[in-house]
Amino acid sequence: MAVNLVTEYKEHAQSSTWCPGCGDFAVVAAMQKALAALELPPHQVVAVTGIGCSGKFNYYLGANGFNSLHGRSLPVAQAIKIANRDLTVIAAGGDGDGYGIGIGHFLHAVRRNVDITYVVMDNHIYGLTTGQTSPTSKKGFVTKTTPYGAAEYPIRPLELALAGGAGFVAQGFSGDPKQLAEIMKQAVQHKGFSLINVYSPCVTFNHEETYEWWRQNLVNLDQEQGYDATDRTAAFRYVYEHNGLLRGVIFREERRDYQSELPGYAAEALVRQDLSQPVKDRAELLAAFM
Amino acid sequence: MWLNASPPGAAVPPGAVSPKDAARGAASPGTTPVEPVTWMTEAVRGSAGGRGDRPRLSADSARRLARACWSELTNHDPNVFPVQAERRGVRFYLQEERGGQRLSALVWDGFQWRTVGSLRLPASD
Numbered sequence: 001m002a003v004n005l006v007t008e009y010k011e012h013a014q015s016s017t018w019c020p021g022c023g024d025f026a027v028v029a030a031m032q033k034a035l036a037a038l039e040l041p042p043h044q045v046v047a048v049t050g051i052g053c054s055g056k057f058n059y060y061l062g063a064n065g066f067n068s069l070h071g072r073s074l075p076v077a078q079a080i081k082i083a084n085r086d087l088t089v090i091a092a093g094g095d096g097d098g099y100g101i102g103i104g105h106f107l108h109a110v111r112r113n114v115d116i117t118y119v120v121m122d123n124h125i126y127g128l129t130t131g132q133t134s135p136t137s138k139k140g141f142v143t144k145t146t147p148y149g150a151a152e153y154p155i156r157p158l159e160l161a162l163a164g165g166a167g168f169v170a171q172g173f174s175g176d177p178k179q180l181a182e183i184m185k186q187a188v189q190h191k192g193f194s195l196i197n198v199y200s201p202c203v204t205f206n207h208e209e210t211y212e213w214w215r216q217n218l219v220n221l222d223q224e225q226g227y228d229a230t231d232r233t234a235a236f237r238y239v240y241e242h243n244g245l246l247r248g249v250i251f252r253e254e255r256r257d258y259q260s261e262l263p264g265y266a267a268e269a270l271v272r273q274d275l276s277q278p279v280k281d282r283a284e285l286l287a288a289f290m
Numbered sequence: 291m292w293l294n295a296s297p298p299g300a301a302v303p304p305g306a307v308s309p310k311d312a313a314r315g316a317a318s319p320g321t322t323p324v325e326p327v328t329w330m331t332e333a334v335r336g337s338a339g340g341r342g343d344r345p346r347l348s349a350d351s352a353r354r355l356a357r358a359c360w361s362e363l364t365n366h367d368p369n370v371f372p373v374q375a376e377r378r379g380v381r382f383y384l385q386e387e388r389g390g391q392r393l394s395a396l397v398w399d400g401f402q403w404r405t406v407g408s409l410r411l412p413a414s415d
Contacts, residue, residue: 020383020396177371204403205402
């Protein structure tokens with residue numbers, strides 16, 4: 001079943017224009033594998049993206065897709081989930097899209113806790129525009145726009161998500177697609193907003209943080225004895241102490257999602273409800289606002 | 291450009307063989323085989339081994355190097371991404387694609403890795 005579903009996703013996907021070796025290939029493949037393992041066929045899934053290399057995620061996943069504006073994948077994804085709770089909704093983008101222009105939406109999506117999964121392909125650089133400093137580039141990072149090194153400190157997405165009250169925070173690495181697929185499976189199953197920040201190397205423009213560099217520097221939480229992913233304070237401390245260089249599920253907590261908190265939110269998806277009203281009622285309603 | 295780069299989504303070039311078949315030394319029946327190691331040898335030779343500031347490799351040296359890279363690519367840990375081999379400023383990637391695999395050759399130009407050619411390999415059974 002799972003193998004057939006992976007094939008189904010691939011059959012619906014478009015041919016890729018990403019650079020050979022791009023970490024985003026592994027992200028798409030891991031998501032196809034995770035969705036197939038959860039027995040979610042392409043027609044029950046929608047991927048929403050913004051702009052950037054990783055904005056092509058929805059074209060290559062092979063499910064329903066919505067390519068929104070730059071930094072706007074999250075509001076669209078939340079709206080889709082609220083209108084049709086039967087869909088599995090995945091928002092995806094890069095570090096520029098999500099933590100630059102889209103940072104406001106990110107923080108509010110975290111605290112709002114709509115049941116969607118947000119995958120950020122974090123390569124610490126703007127790849128589509130051929131290599132400029134991004135919001136997650138480290139201080140001192142040399143690019144075309146920062147020839148003397150980046151003067152700013154990077155955004156720390158994991159701490160932001162933890163501080164915002166996220167119920168599921170994880171980090172993956174494109175170089176380990178097996179672990180990534182497992183993280184994705186758990187994130188999709190989580191009821192509420194889930195963040196997966198994926199270190200997804202840009203092989204073309206980021207020559208410092210290569211696959212090899214990440215392999216040597218990332219601590220695998222699956223191999224950390226005694227790490228408790230249900231302790232938010234410990235998660236915070238661990239992320240801070242390791243400067244964010246972790247991979248695995250960092251924090252998880254069962255919480256009521258946004259829809260469950262809404263009084264009167266119907267059990268049935270909005271799109272399945274009969275929203276038609278008699279003309280007379282509509283006229284009365286309109287008059288009340290005039 | 292010293293290789294016939296096929297754009298993404300292009301049809302399988304006549305004679306291309308699957309990695310599995312290539313490893314067995316087999317060719318697709320009725321076609322002129324484009325054997326990966328030969329193709330990679332040309333990639334290494336054409337790049338002068340890297341940025342152009344190195345001496346051009348002999349055909350034998352280039353073939354040895356290509357064969358080593360091909361062996362690395364086809365004996366890769368399936369749980370690790372990407373499938374990559376690199377020698378003398380030439381980098382190769384072998385990736386799954388719709389309907390088969392794509393072998394890409396890239397050369398370091400002093401600023402970035404540039405794709406200089408790719409070979410579409412049909413899916414092996």
